[in-house]
Amino acid sequence: MKRLILVGAALLIGVSAVAAQQDVAEQQDKLMKTIAKSFYGPLGRTVRGQSAYDQAAIDAALVQLEESVGKIATVFATNPKEDVFGAEYGSSQKIWQNKADFDAKIAPVAKAIADARGKVKDVDSLKAAYAAMNDRCGDCHETYRVKLK
Numbered sequence: 001m002k003r004l005i006l007v008g009a010a011l012l013i014g015v016s017a018v019a020a021q022q023d024v025a026e027q028q029d030k031l032m033k034t035i036a037k038s039f040y041g042p043l044g045r046t047v048r049g050q051s052a053y054d055q056a057a058i059d060a061a062l063v064q065l066e067e068s069v070g071k072i073a074t075v076f077a078t079n080p081k082e083d084v085f086g087a088e089y090g091s092s093q094k095i096w097q098n099k100a101d102f103d104a105k106i107a108p109v110a111k112a113i114a115d116a117r118g119k120v121k122d123v124d125s126l127k128a129a130y131a132a133m134n135d136r137c138g139d140c141h142e143t144y145r146v147k148l149k
């Protein structure tokens with residue numbers, strides 16, 4: 001009986017640990033999706049000519065982007081050791097083997113956003129800033145993002 005209770009308790013702990021990891025993976029995925037929403041949304045749509053240039057919308061998106069990018073190091077502090085179920089992209093285990101290098105990829109993105117703020121005045125200046133930011137996002141994705149499907 002005592003043994004059965006122990007097994008039951010171990011199973012319960014196992015289940016909640018898995019749930020916690022899925023939760024961590026989901027938070028990380030959610031942050032990237034929030035970043036993508038500001039980036040590909042107002043900024044990307046204007047670059048592609050799908051939205052008219054709107055200075056207030058651009059400025060707001062840059063502020064949101066800066067805020068979300070500032071959370072990457074903390075949100076990716078824990079290794080969930082699993083991917084979000086059904087996700088298109090996952091995190092490479094290399095992140096937690098080289099966390100300092102992963103974190104070092106954040107500052108150049110933050111700098112590109114800071115450079116864009118106050119400088120972007122029209123579609124042309126937005127295009128240049130967008131490309132500069134996109135390249136820095138790519139510098140991290142190249143090493144640390146895995147395409148799952």
Ligand code: HEC
Nearest residue numbers: 028029032036039089090091102105106109137140144145
């Ligand atoms: C320091 C590293 C790092 C930086 C900087 C970074 N990302 Fe990511 N990104 C990741 C990792 C790791 C993943 C895969 C894990 C995930 O999706 O949770 C990812 C996933 C994504 C995804 C896929 C989300 C999904 O599952 O659908 C998008 C879109 C994305 N990033 C956009 C961006 C954009 C835009 C920027 C720049 C403004 C950026 N990221 C900057 C590390 C980074």
